[in-house]
Amino acid sequence: MTGVQTCALPIWLLAPAQEEVRATIAELPPELRERAEPLPVVFERVPPPDMLDEVVQPDTLGLFVGEAFPDGEGGPSPLPPQIFLFLENLWDFAEGDEEIYLDEIHVTYIHELGHYLGLNEEELEERGLL
Numbered sequence: 001m002t003g004v005q006t007c008a009l010p011i012w013l014l015a016p017a018q019e020e021v022r023a024t025i026a027e028l029p030p031e032l033r034e035r036a037e038p039l040p041v042v043f044e045r046v047p048p049p050d051m052l053d054e055v056v057q058p059d060t061l062g063l064f065v066g067e068a069f070p071d072g073e074g075g076p077s078p079l080p081p082q083i084f085l086f087l088e089n090l091w092d093f094a095e096g097d098e099e100i101y102l103d104e105i106h107v108t109y110i111h112e113l114g115h116y117l118g119l120n121e122e123e124l125e126e127r128g129l130l
Contacts, residue, residue, distance in 0.1 A: 004092055013087045014043055016098065020105045021085070029127070035069055036113055040082040061089050062108035065114035083112040 025036050043117045046065070048058050056063060066081030085108060094100035107130060124130045 008113060009043055009087055013025075013091055017043055017085060017090070020102045024106050024109050028129070032113075032117065032127075032129075035117060039113070039116060040080070041109070042082055042084045043099050044084055044086050046086050047084070051084075059089050059092070061086055061093060061104065062112045066111040066116075068118050069116050074080055077091060081116055083109065083116070085109065088105050 008059065014077065018118070021041055025033055026035055046058060047060050049087060063084040063086075064082075065079045065084065069081070085105065090104050091101055091107065094104055111121070111130050114129075115118065119127070
């Protein structure tokens with residue numbers, strides 16, 4: 001997993017999240033792992049104010065931004081492809097349960113990776129990823 005960025009997150013939230021994303025990538029089928037490994041994952045506490053809009057709410061768990069892989073490079077998005085995971089929101093969603101937290105990191109990462117790969121929820125389930 002390259003391009004991992006962080007912003008002053010508590011290590012007890014960040015370290016397990018990073019490990020779960022690494023493990024999730026390692027378990028992907030080779031053709032998907034090849035696409036996922038170079039995709040940056042940005043770990044944030046919560047969505048920053050400049051990211052909030054009709055789609056991105058303060059309690060958003062994850063977000064894919066940029067051009068989806070099937071669309072190629074150089075499309076209309078001004079942002080490079082990347083996945084954001086909002087760790088405090090994920091922790092709150094899990095109600096402080098570490099097992100649920102890690103499971104939700106996995107599910108949220110796969111969901112956002114699906115956006116990048118052009119796969120919907122049904123296609124992700126058919127591939128055994130969700």
